Amino acid sequence: xxxxxxxxxxxxxxxxxxELVQLRNTCSVPFGGRYRLVDFALSNMVNxxxxxxxxxxxTSYQSLLDHVGSGKDWDLARKRGGLRILPPFSFxxxxxxxxxxxxxxxxxxxxxxxxxxxxYVVLASGDLAANLPINEAFEQHIKSGADITAICSxxxxxxxxxxxxxxxxxxxxxxxxxxxxxxxxxxxxxxxxYILSKSLLMSLVDQCAAHDVxxxxxxxxxxxxxxxxxxxxxxxxxxxxxVSVAGYFQQNMALLDPGIRSDLxxxxxxxxxxxxxxxxxxxxxxxxxxxxxxxxxxxxxxTVINSILARGVRVxxxxxxxxxxxxxxxxxxxxxxxxYAIADKNVRVCQGRMLMGxxxxxxxxxxxxIV
Amino acid sequence: MLxxxxxxxxxxxxxxxxxxxxxxxxxxxxxxDFPLSNCVxxxxxxxxxxxxxxxLELNSYIGSGQPWDLDVMDGGVHILPPYVQEDEKGTWYKGxxxxxxxxxxxxxxxxxxxxxxxxxxxxYKMDYSKxxxxxxxxxxxxxxxxxxxxxxxxxxxxxxxxxxxxxIYEFEEKPKKPKSxxxxxxxxxxxxxxxxxxxxxxxxxxxxxxxxxKNIIPAMLNAGEIMTAYxxxxxxKDVGTIDSLWDANMDLLSPIQSGFDLYDPDWPIYARxxxxxxxxxxxxxxLKHSIATSGDEIAGTVENSVLFHSVTVEEGATVRYSIxxxxxxxxxxxxxxxxxVAERSTIGEDAHVGADKSDREDWGIAVVAQDVKVGDxxxxxxxxxxxxxIKGVKA
Numbered sequence: 001x002x003x004x005x006x007x008x009x010x011x012x013x014x015x016x017x018x019e020l021v022q023l024r025n026t027c028s029v030p031f032g033g034r035y036r037l038v039d040f041a042l043s044n045m046v047n048x049x050x051x052x053x054x055x056x057x058x059t060s061y062q063s064l065l066d067h068v069g070s071g072k073d074w075d076l077a078r079k080r081g082g083l084r085i086l087p088p089f090s091f092x093x094x095x096x097x098x099x100x101x102x103x104x105x106x107x108x109x110x111x112x113x114x115x116x117x118x119x120y121v122v123l124a125s126g127d128l129a130a131n132l133p134i135n136e137a138f139e140q141h142i143k144s145g146a147d148i149t150a151i152c153s154x155x156x157x158x159x160x161x162x163x164x165x166x167x168x169x170x171x172x173x174x175x176x177x178x179x180x181x182x183x184x185x186x187x188x189x190x191x192x193x194y195i196l197s198k199s200l201l202m203s204l205v206d207q208c209a210a211h212d213v214x215x216x217x218x219x220x221x222x223x224x225x226x227x228x229x230x231x232x233x234x235x236x237x238x239x240x241x242x243v244s245v246a247g248y249f250q251q252n253m254a255l256l257d258p259g260i261r262s263d264l265x266x267x268x269x270x271x272x273x274x275x276x277x278x279x280x281x282x283x284x285x286x287x288x289x290x291x292x293x294x295x296x297x298x299x300x301x302x303t304v305i306n307s308i309l310a311r312g313v314r315v316x317x318x319x320x321x322x323x324x325x326x327x328x329x330x331x332x333x334x335x336x337x338x339x340y341a342i343a344d345k346n347v348r349v350c351q352g353r354m355l356m357g358x359x360x361x362x363x364x365x366x367x368x369x370i371v
Numbered sequence: 372m373l374x375x376x377x378x379x380x381x382x383x384x385x386x387x388x389x390x391x392x393x394x395x396x397x398x399x400x401x402x403x404d405f406p407l408s409n410c411v412x413x414x415x416x417x418x419x420x421x422x423x424x425x426x427l428e429l430n431s432y433i434g435s436g437q438p439w440d441l442d443v444m445d446g447g448v449h450i451l452p453p454y455v456q457e458d459e460k461g462t463w464y465k466g467x468x469x470x471x472x473x474x475x476x477x478x479x480x481x482x483x484x485x486x487x488x489x490x491x492x493x494x495y496k497m498d499y500s501k502x503x504x505x506x507x508x509x510x511x512x513x514x515x516x517x518x519x520x521x522x523x524x525x526x527x528x529x530x531x532x533x534x535x536x537x538x539i540y541e542f543e544e545k546p547k548k549p550k551s552x553x554x555x556x557x558x559x560x561x562x563x564x565x566x567x568x569x570x571x572x573x574x575x576x577x578x579x580x581x582x583x584x585k586n587i588i589p590a591m592l593n594a595g596e597i598m599t600a601y602x603x604x605x606x607x608k609d610v611g612t613i614d615s616l617w618d619a620n621m622d623l624l625s626p627i628q629s630g631f632d633l634y635d636p637d638w639p640i641y642a643r644x645x646x647x648x649x650x651x652x653x654x655x656x657x658l659k660h661s662i663a664t665s666g667d668e669i670a671g672t673v674e675n676s677v678l679f680h681s682v683t684v685e686e687g688a689t690v691r692y693s694i695x696x697x698x699x700x701x702x703x704x705x706x707x708x709x710x711x712v713a714e715r716s717t718i719g720e721d722a723h724v725g726a727d728k729s730d731r732e733d734w735g736i737a738v739v740a741q742d743v744k745v746g747d748x749x750x751x752x753x754x755x756x757x758x759x760x761i762k763g764v765k766a
Contacts, residue, residue: 033649034665073646258651258668265648272646277438279633279640280398280678281650282626285660295649296399296665299634309649 004138005118005198006045006053009102010038010126013059016244019344019366024063027126029242030327030345032255032264033308034295036067037242038126039273042074045122047269048134052081054112055126056105058088058098073274086112101214106205113202121201123216124193129240129251131264131271132193137233141195147228148220149195150174151235152188158241164190164217166232174230179217188232191239200228238263249342249362252308252325256291278311286317302332310345323359327367341365372474373406374467375491376423381612384740384758385713390422392491393429394616395696395714397623397633398662398677400642401432402610405496406489407439407448408640413499417446417481420491421470423453423463438643451477466581472570478563486566488559488583494619495556495607496631496638502601503560512565512596513588515539516558518603528554529584531600539598542588553600556607559583565596606631617711617736620677620694624660647680655686671701688718693725696741709753710737719747719763726753 010027020029027038038055045053053076057064070076071083086109088099099105102123106113120141122134132151141149152166165186167176178185194216196204204220213219224230238260240251254260265271278297283289288303295311302319307326314331315321321332322339330343333351340357343349344367353371357363365371379391386394392403403420410418418441422429435441436448451474455461464470471478471488478486485506487499497516506514517531525546531553532541543549569587573579579586591598606629608619622629633640647666652658656669663669666681671688679697684690688701691708698715701707705718710725716739718724724745725737735754745751746763 034646256651258653261648261651270646271648275438275644275646277639277641277644278399280662280664282623282634283658283661283663287659289652289658290656291652291654293649293651294663297634 002049003118005116005121006050008041008055008126011058012127019364025060028064033293035273040129041124041126043271044132046074054084056086102216103208103219104214107209122195146231148230150232151191151193152232156184157239159243160184177221373420373489375420378424389428390425398664403491404642411439418448419451421451439641467583468587469581486561486563490557505601506560509599511599513598514560516556517553517600520554522552525549525552533600537600712739713741716743718745722749724751
């Protein structure tokens with residue numbers, strides 16, 4: 001056991017993802033074929049040797065709970081500690097159970113925070129796809145003696161309105177914060193992963209609750225500029241935060257690049273996901289598959305080009321799938337043609353149908369729909 | 372009770388480090404996954420796995436039984452190696468019947484009404500609960516699962532001769548002139564109280580080879596016990612030889628013709644797996660009439676083959692009619708045909724393993740054992756068995 005505790009904010013709502021978040025929140029959106037976004041945060045923590053993880057949820061979390069279950073697939077189903085799911089109303093029902101910001105959420109699970117047995121806590125959001133070396137950031141945190149360490153990137157990886165930018169000095173100390181600006185500012189972008197001690201976290205939650213400050217950026221980062229020693233840990237690997245359908249499409253397609261794939265799926269820090277006991281994938285005699293990422297349990301008898309297939313997908317004879325993302329158990333029947341489409345879980349595209357979107361506006365077929 | 376102690380010597384290099392039931396099969400599985408999954412799907416929640424030969428990998432594979440839902444409070448999966456008994460006269464399992472005899476105390480702990488005896492070297496899907504229904508309906512002491520085989524092949528099997536009610540009156544092991552074509556599948560259900568008596572009696576007979584087929588079944592027949600044949604229809608394959616293992620893997624590529632479908636949601640086959648990224652078929656890759664598994668990276672041409680997880684086929688390489696086990700690597704320009712490449716072995720650039728099917732007398736499936744490196748440009752003949760690294764050949 002190491003001395004770090006994980007807390008994942010697994011509730012981001014994001015209406016720009018349209019049909020993809022109709023029945024789930026952003027953290028359980030499928031990604032990279034067989035994964036869900038939350039798999040990255042969970043695996044990053046487990047790979048850093050973290051034994052105890054709290055998962056804060058509050059909206060459309062049925063699909064998320066179904067996915068994480070007891071935490072067994074991440075080795076988090078433990079007698080002591082392991083995964084704790086923290087739904088709203090479990091402690092206090094302020095603001096109708098809605099969390100206006102991360103400090104609200106932490107105040108909402110205050111009794112849970114008190115039971116944390118580790119001296120340090122890492123906070124992360126559950127919708128970031130990246131393979132983060134949290135243990136290296138933790139080592140730096142201890143060595144540098146910082147109060148708060150933020151994992152940051154030199155790239156502007158997402159919509160600036162969804163993250164904080166820091167100006168830093170030569171020692172990587174944070175000297176200014178631009179909270180959710182309308183355009184990129186500062187030197188580095190925050191991945192919204194923070195390491196701090198449990199005692200500091202508790203006192204910050206107390207302070208923010210006392211002054212009714214709900215936002216982490218306002219109540220922690222901005223309020224403590226110059227008061228606390230805040231530093232950044234630089235991460236230069238691949239990062240994806242899904243903010244729009246077109247972005248989601250491109251970020252998935254990026255995984256067809258072997259360099260990005262090997263950066264995200266490293267054997268030394270494996271990304272784990274729910275086990276479904278699928279057989280291998282069957283490719284029929286007349287099938288054709290090119291430049292595609294295909295999960296187990298699929299039956300491919302038609303043509304699949306530049307696409308990403310999740311588990312249990314069927315592409316029947318004569319069907320053609322190009323530049324598409326097909327989620328779990330989607331099926332494309334004989335002779336149907338799909339281009340630039342995202343077919344959600346269980347979607348069925350019947351014989352001979354033709355559906356086309358565009359790279360900048362991929363067509364989304366909502367979960368369980370039959371075309 | 373799953374007999375998993377067999378050496379599997381006919382699988383040669385593939386069982387040099389593991390017991391036969393732990394040999395990989397069908398992309399994601401090992402042979403033992405089939406009887407284990409059949410048990411769970413049939414509602415059996417207490418399974419003893421009898422191990423003896425090279426058990427390390429098999430033991431760790433089975434572990435707590437969690438992948439098969441056999442990690443339960445009462446029952447579950449138990450690994451049963453031979454051990455030193457109270458009289459300090461421990462021996463290896465002398466035969467299949469002796470293996471069960473040595474575990475009398477395990478069985479008595481559960482005090483079952485019926486015992487199902489299975490072997491760990493067959494690929495099939497079967498609902499044992501239906502066989503048990505048959506056993507109960509007949510009121511038999513022993514039920515033996517049989518299937519019809521072509522008469523001309525019957526002399527390769529243990530043959531059951533039955534009356535019009537499928538009651539067994541005679542058992543013949545590999546008869547020269549078979550009287551029926553009902554072959555034993557090595558699956559037995561016994562009424563435990565009966566079997567117990569015969570096991571104890573058999574153990575006292577010093578001449579006995581303590582084997583179900585050779586001793587227990589004939590003894591029960593002689594004593595006039597009610598023994599019945601349960602007819603099984605469907606896919607069943609003994610994968611005890613290189614050829615039959617290759618054949619059974621290839622059967623998965625034509626599920627309709629072979630009648631063996633791994634994608635049936637009502638009868639899932641479970642396996643212990645770890646998560647790897649989805650398989651990637653590159654822009655230069657072709658994958659046709661094949662099975663591929665997570666972690667595979669395919670930039671070459673793959674046809675009519677079964678690929679286990681984490682296999683790499685580089686650009687310009689060709690794989691046809693072959694089985695590539697986990698972690699196998701086929702380098703640029705290499706050709707692998709009619710071959711089995713075992714775990715983590717590498718086929719060097721422009722090397723050639725195996726040969727197209729021919730009538731040549733010495734033609735056969737080429738086998739490269741696990742952790743072997745076949746050097747660049749090297750040639751491996753059809754039917755060869757490679758257990759050591761082969762040096763590359765300079766072009």
